[in-house]
Amino acid sequence: AKARGRNGYRFYAPSMTGEGVERLRLETFLRRSIEKEEVFLNYQPQVEIDTGKLIGVEALLRWNHPELGLVPPFRFIPLAEDTGFINQLGKWVLYEACRQMVRWQEAGLHVPKIAVNLSVKQFERGSIVSMVADILRETGLEPQRLQLEVTESVIMNTGDAMAFINDLHKIGVGLAIDDFGTGYSSLAYLKQLPVQTLKIDRSFIKDISTDVNDEAIAIAIIQLGKSMNLSVIAEGVETDEQAAFLLRHGCNQAQGYYYSRPVSPEDLLQRWKS
Ligand code: C2E
Ligand code: CA
Ligand code: CA
Ligand code: CA
Numbered sequence: 001a002k003a004r005g006r007n008g009y010r011f012y013a014p015s016m017t018g019e020g021v022e023r024l025r026l027e028t029f030l031r032r033s034i035e036k037e038e039v040f041l042n043y044q045p046q047v048e049i050d051t052g053k054l055i056g057v058e059a060l061l062r063w064n065h066p067e068l069g070l071v072p073p074f075r076f077i078p079l080a081e082d083t084g085f086i087n088q089l090g091k092w093v094l095y096e097a098c099r100q101m102v103r104w105q106e107a108g109l110h111v112p113k114i115a116v117n118l119s120v121k122q123f124e125r126g127s128i129v130s131m132v133a134d135i136l137r138e139t140g141l142e143p144q145r146l147q148l149e150v151t152e153s154v155i156m157n158t159g160d161a162m163a164f165i166n167d168l169h170k171i172g173v174g175l176a177i178d179d180f181g182t183g184y185s186s187l188a189y190l191k192q193l194p195v196q197t198l199k200i201d202r203s204f205i206k207d208i209s210t211d212v213n214d215e216a217i218a219i220a221i222i223q224l225g226k227s228m229n230l231s232v233i234a235e236g237v238e239t240d241e242q243a244a245f246l247l248r249h250g251c252n253q254a255q256g257y258y259y260s261r262p263v264s265p266e267d268l269l270q271r272w273k274s
Contacts, residue, residue, distance in 0.1 A: 023079070026068075026071075026075075026076070026079060027079060027083055027085075029065055029067075029068065030063070030076055030079060030080060030083075030085060031083075031085055033063055033065070033089075034088060034089065034092050038063055038064050038065055038066075039061060039062065039063050039064075039089070039092065040062050040064070040096075040264075041059045041060065041061060041062065041093065041096055041097060041100065041265075042059075042060050042062055042262035042263055042264060043057040043058065043059055043060070043100070043114075043262060043263060043264075043265060043268050044057060044058045044060060044255055044260060044261065044262040044263070045057055045255065045259055045260045045263075045268070045272070046058065046113075046115070046233060046253060046254070046255045047253070047254060047255070047259050048252055048253060049243050049246060049247045049251075049252050049253065049254050050247060050252055052259075054111065054112070054272050055112055055113065055253060056111065056112055056113035056114060056115060056147070057111055057113075057114055057115070057268065058114075058115040058116075058117075058149070058255060058262075059093060059096075059097040059100075059114060059115065059116050059117070060073070060117075060262045061073055061077070061089070061093055061117075063076050077119070080119075081119055081120070081121045084121065086119045086121045086122060087121065087122060087125060090118065090119060090121075090122045091131055091135075093116060093117075094116055094131070094132065094135050095135050095138075095139065097114050097116050098114070098135055098136065098139040098141040098146065099139050100114075100265050101114050101139075101141050101145060102139055102140060102141060103265065104265070104268070104269060107269055107273070108273055109268075109269050109272055109273045111145075111268075111272075112145065113145050113146070113147055113174070114141075114145060114146060114147065115147045115148075115149050115176060116146065116147070116148055116149065117149045117150075117178065118148050118149065118150050118154065119154075120150075120151075120153060120154045120157055123154060123160065123161045123164055126160065126164075128164050128168075129164055129167040129168055129171070132146075132148075132168060132171065132173060133171050136171070136173075142172075143171055143172030143173045144172050144173075144174070146173050146174065147173070147174035147175065147176050147196070147197065148168065148173060148174065148175055148176070149176045149177075149178040149199065150165075150175065150176075150177065150178060151177070151178045151179050151182075151183055152177060152179070152180070152182075152183030152189075153183050155177075155189050155193070156183070156189070162189075162192065162193065165193055165194065166193070166194065169194035174196045174197065175193070175194060175195050175196060175197070176195070176196065176197035176198070176199055176233075177190075177195055177197070177198050177199065178199050179199065179201040180198040180199050180200055180201060180221060181200065181201055181204060181217060181221055182201045182203065187224075190228060190230075191228070195230060196230060196231060197230060197231045197232070197233060198221060198224070198225050198230055198231075198232045198233075199232075199233050199234075199235050200218055200221050200222075200232060200233070200234045200235065200251070201235065201236075202235045202236025202256075203236075204217045204218045204221070205218065205234050205235065205236045205237060205238075205242055205246075205256070206236065206238075208241075208242050208245050209241050209242070209245060215245075218234070218245075218246070218249070218251075219249050222246075222249050222250050222251045223250075225251075226250060231253060232251050232253065233251075233253035233254060233255060234246050234251055234253070234254045234255070234256070235254075235255050235256060236255075236256045236257075237254040237255065237256030237257075237258045237259065238256050238257045238258050239258055240258065242254075242256075242258070243258060
C-alpha cells in the first residue's frame with residue numbers, strides 16, 4: 001500500500017479505509033477548498049543581507065480544512081496537479097497575491113516585489129499568459145513587481161514553456177528559476193530565456209559551513225549568476241553563519257527562517273511598516 005508515494009497521502013490516512021478512498025476524500029475536500037475559503041496565503045520576506053532591507057516576498061499557499069487541519073503543501077499540491085485542480089488553485093493564488101500587494105500599498109507598506117510559484121501543469125493549457133495579463137490589469141499591480149517562480153523541470157518538460165516564458169517577459173513579468181541546481185544539468189536554457197533570478201535551493205544552503213561540496217555548489221551558482229548578469233537569492237537561510245558565508249561570496253539576497261518564517265499579510269505589515 002505504499003507505491004504511489006509522491007502524493008504523500010499515505011501518511012495522511014493511517015486508517016482502514018484504504019489509500020484509494022482516502023485519496024478520493026482528500027481530492028473531494030480539495031475541490032471545494034476555494035469556495036469554502038479554506039485556502040489562504042502566507043508570505044515569506046526576501047531580504048538584502050547586508051542591510052536587512054525588505055526586497056520582496058514569496059507567496060506560499062496554505063490549506064486549512066475544518067476536519068483535517070492544516071494540510072501541508074507537499075500533500076495537496078501534487079494531488080491538485082494530478083487532478084488538474086491546480087489550474088483553478090494557481091489562478092486563485094496569483095490573483096490573491098497581486099491583490100495583497102495593492103492592499104499593503106494602501107496600508108502604507110511598499111513591498112517591492114512578489115514571487116509566485118507556478119506549477120508545470122499551469123503551462124499545459126496555453127492560457128497562462130492571458131491569465132497573468134488579466135490579473136495584472138484587474139488588480140492594477142505593475143508587471144515589474146511580479147516575479148514568477150518555476151523549476152527547471154517546468155522548462156524542460158513543457159513543450160511550449162519557452163514560448164510562454166518569452167511572452168510573459170514581453171508583458172514585463174519577471175522570472176526566477178526555483179530550486180536551482182536540483183533539476184536538469186543542462187544550462188543551455190539559461191541563455192535562451194529571459195531569466196532574471198536564480199534561487200539557490202535550500203539543500204545546498206543547509207550544510208554550507210560543514211559540507212565542502214555544498215559550499216562549492218553554492219559558490220558556483222553565485223558565480224554563474226554573476227557572469228550571466230542574473231540576481232541570485234539563497235533560500236532556506238536559517239543561521240547567521242549561512243548569511244555571512246553568502247555575503248562573503250557575493251550573494252546579497254536571502255530568504256529563510258533566520259529572517260522570518262512565512263507569515264500572514266497582517267504580520268508582514270506590522271513587522272515591516274516603519
Ligand atoms: P518552495 O517554492 O521551494 O518554497 C520554499 C519552502 O521552504 C516553503 O515551504 C517555505 O516555508 C520553506 N522554507 C522557507 N525558509 C525555510 C528555512 O529557513 N528552513 C526550512 N526548513 N524551510 C524553509 P512550504 O510553504 O511548505 O511550501 C513547499 C512547497 O510547496 C514550495 O516549495 C512550492 O514548491 C510548493 N508551493 C507552495 N505554494 C505554492 C503555490 O502557490 N503554487 C505552487 N504551484 N506551489 C506552491
Ligand atoms: Ca518557490
Ligand atoms: Ca524553492
Ligand atoms: Ca527548495
